[in-house]
Amino acid sequence: MSSKSRLSLLALVIVGIVAIGSAGSFLLMNRGPDVTTTMTGQTWVTTRSATSSLVVIFRVFGKVFFDYNGNGRPDPKEPDVPNVVVALDGRNVTATNSTGWYVIDSVPQGSYRIRPYAPKNFRYMCESAAEFRRVEEGYRISVINETRKDIGLMEGFLTLPFQISSPIDISDHFDHDPGIDGMWWNGRRLVGSRGHSPPHTHPGIDFVMPKGTVLVAAVSGKVTGINTSPNSVYWIAVSIQDGYGMTYLHIEKPLVTVGTYVERGQPIALSGDTGSPGSPHLEFQLWRFMSDGKHYCIDPYSPIPEVPKGAWIAGDWQWYPSNETWVSQGYWTRLNQPQYLE
Secondary structure: OOHHHHHHHHHHHHHHHHHHHHHOOOOEOOOOOOOOEEEEOOEEEEEOOOOOEEEEEEEEEEEEEEEEEEEOOOOOOEOOOOEEEEEOOOOOEEOOOOOOOOEEEEEOEEEEEEEEEEOOOOOOOOOOOOOOOEEHHEEEEEEOOOOOHHHOEEEOOOOOOOOOOOEEEEEEOOOOOOOOOOOOOOOOEEEOOOOOOOOOOOEEEEEEEEOOOOEEEEOOOOEEEEEEOOOOOOOOEEEEOOOOOEEEEEEEOOOOOOOOOEEEEEEEEEOOOOOOOOOOOOEEEEEHHHHOOOOEEEEEOOOOOOOOOOOEOOOOOOOOOOHHHHHHHHEEOOOOOOOOOO
């Protein structure tokens, strides 16, 4: 073979090596014998003798988006969240672009913790309808190949407790002022006690709906209580996390049993009028169990500045005035704009 031919062959070999190195995953290794490279699908797989050192590296990528419905999937109407710093094992390595995508290159095989540093209004996140968590917790990911990790950001964790096809109206909101009956989250007042006992007290939201409407879990959690005692208000209670829980009152019958773990959107009861004959509706309550051993009923909506901030203490229904964050921050996935799961 001529000298010119040998140089041409060498150039082709170099080009081939560069092409292999830029396709799919990347490989870092020490030189040694017995190296075999094959193509499987779209990934180059390299095997090597036990005496050689091999580090296989991949990309971790995904989309960060405003998850209105809390299902962990980027749906068409849900906006991207740009300029979110993404950390891997506590090290800020990249940020989302204008369309919400991030890419982390050169990640060796292994287990990592990934966390988005989102704007402060995003307090929660999820990867599916089965769970949610505070953004500072992050997620554990296992990197064994090219790894996609989408993260849905939410302002609160609640979606509506019924399906989008359900015909509903709201008769009463959470009452924010023990001296004025019907001071709602938005400053609107409603005159007349509507039969609340004691007067000027309403620790939930009344959704008017036909009897037998399917009620769904507004967030994932564990069913901790059910009451179907004759001649009483039937209810079902779900413990969420971090001391939070929710109660569905006036139901016709439960569809799950105590101890069941339910996912967001899962049917859990049928609406009724127990304890309120002739007035079928769901009273939806959000509460938090505190270190003093009491349950505080709070409003899923965040009140405007002119509205008193506080909670109703379950049992004796005394008003607890407070500006604490857990009382006033709001709990719908989209602040003051409750969304359906669908």
